[in-house]
Amino acid sequence: MGIERIETADDARLADYRDLTDVALRRVLEPAGGLYIAESAKVIARAVAAGHRPRSVLVQEKWLPDVAALALAPDTPVYVVAADVTEQLTGYAVHRGALAAMHRPELPSVAEVLEDARLVVVLEDIIDHTNVGAIFRAAAGLGADAVLVSARCADPLYRRSVRVSMGTVFQVPWTRLPAWGEARSILHREGFHLAALALSDEAVPLDAFRAAGHERVALMLGAEGDGLSRAALAAADSVVTIPMAGGVDSLNVAAASAVALWELRGS
Structure with a gap:
């Protein structure tokens, strides 16, 4: 990695971190794919281990040893700045030591x-980034094999x-998953039973659904408040509660996803 110490927030090298929304990072800076921001040395390390490539790393001096321990490519620039410069750039206090433009x-x-x-877990139009992150954590910890997200769902890489x-x-x-007409066909072709987690008079209790022993299950989750759309419920093979x-x-x-995944693990 190449360490570069920067004194001011208006330095052109810091453009990836300066007052840019995640939409701008995706669509303006890199039209072919875009960027996302990873925060903390632990998260950056997991991204690198998964094969993601950092364009640069932004770090305060006291956290530099943590960044030095990462498996970064030799040509990855590491910008070392003071805490006030980081806050000027991002608009918030960065307490986890490092940011990376990935x-x-x-x-x-x-x-x-x-x-x-x-x-697999299917997320339809869940716009709260905290819930999306928490569901991914539940999916990883409780044995889901994959997550599919609708076009309007919040970005998992936010x-x-x-x-x-x-x-x-x-x-x-x-x-990302296409619209329900196409998505249902794809999931059925792969042998998945679509289970919509929703409130309904006809819903099957979760434990009874598990006892049915479906070989492959796509657990469908909707947004807080509105829940799953009518199109999603129409696509479902079962409604589960x-x-x-x-x-x-x-x-x-997010809590519901954890309960359901715990019940369905190994079924």
């Missing part, structure tokens, strides 16, 4: 992601999603 990898096809999968997931967005295979107590009708979507 090149976005090309997403695999849905068929590639599903090839060896048995249990900085907050990556952080909340503890970098597990780099270890769980994922890709988590039995609740205490007058509570449902869980946060």
